Amino acid sequence: xxxxxxxxxxxxxxxxxxxxxxxxxxxxxxxxxxxxxxxxxxxxxxxxxxxxxxxxxxxxxxxxxxxxxxxxxxxxxxxxxxxxxxxxxxxxxxxxxxxxxxxxxxxxxxxxxxx
Amino acid sequence: xxxxxxxxxxxxxxxxxxxxxxxxxxxxxxxxxxxxxxxxxxxxxxxxxxxxxxxxxxxxxxxxxxxxxxxxxxxxxxxxxxxxxxxxxxxxxxxxxxxxxxxxxxxxxxxxxxxx
Numbered sequence: 001x002x003x004x005x006x007x008x009x010x011x012x013x014x015x016x017x018x019x020x021x022x023x024x025x026x027x028x029x030x031x032x033x034x035x036x037x038x039x040x041x042x043x044x045x046x047x048x049x050x051x052x053x054x055x056x057x058x059x060x061x062x063x064x065x066x067x068x069x070x071x072x073x074x075x076x077x078x079x080x081x082x083x084x085x086x087x088x089x090x091x092x093x094x095x096x097x098x099x100x101x102x103x104x105x106x107x108x109x110x111x112x113x114x115x
Numbered sequence: 116x117x118x119x120x121x122x123x124x125x126x127x128x129x130x131x132x133x134x135x136x137x138x139x140x141x142x143x144x145x146x147x148x149x150x151x152x153x154x155x156x157x158x159x160x161x162x163x164x165x166x167x168x169x170x171x172x173x174x175x176x177x178x179x180x181x182x183x184x185x186x187x188x189x190x191x192x193x194x195x196x197x198x199x200x201x202x203x204x205x206x207x208x209x210x211x212x213x214x215x216x217x218x219x220x221x222x223x224x225x226x227x228x229x230x231x
Contacts, residue, residue, distance in 0.1 A: 036222075042224070043118070043119075043222050043223060043224050043225075044158075044206065044222035045222075046219055046220075046221075049219065090158065092158075101146060101148075101163060101170075101210065101218060101220070102148070102160040102163055102171055102173070103150075103158075103160060103220060104160065105150075105157050105158040105159070106157065107156070107157050108157070108158075
């Protein structure tokens with residue numbers, strides 16, 4: 001079975017601070033990895049995804065994530081956060097099996113960026 | 116930009132009642148999903164649906180749950196006899212390509228179900 005853990009449940013940062021949100025997954029095979037964001041009152045939106053190739057992936061709004069296979073990690077980073085980045089961030093994994101496309105989510109990290 | 120829509124945004128029901136949550140996936144998508152999030156907990160997979168049948172379901176998706184695509188646009192989740200523990204936010208999602216694991220799932224805004 002696949003599982004995802006996110007280490008930080010609540011993070012508070014000042015504008016322009018750097019952000020790193022941790023994500024570790026557990027799965028015995030090949031995985032696809034995702035970060036989703038949910039802004040207050042809005043849908044879950046895809047920030048970025050990793051399927052193969054360059055382990056450093058860039059997403060929307062200046063976010064990036066690095067897949068480190070040996071550490072089973074896919075941490076999300078942003079060099080300088082803005083107030084508008086206040087949202088909840090979810091790491092998710094899709095294990096490659098013969099089955100469907102279900103996503104397994106982490107518990108989420110609530111990010112608050114203060115002016 | 117096309118988006119997944121869900122109705123109602125909030126549903127309040129009495130324990131034991133049946134509820135139907137509705138979703139309109141993105142029009143050319145072929146794979147449909149339901150997830151739920153109990154307050155303070157993870158988003159959990161319930162079921163995936165393709166070609167008019169269930170592709171995969173979780174252990175949460177027991178006989179009280181069913182899904183249907185009654186016409187060319189709607190995708191519904193029915194809970195036959197609601198329990199207090201069914202109170203959650205229910206998210207519908209859709210994706211374009213069946214069986215393509217790099218495919219992106221697009222999520223709707225959710226329906227908050229409250230069972231009293």
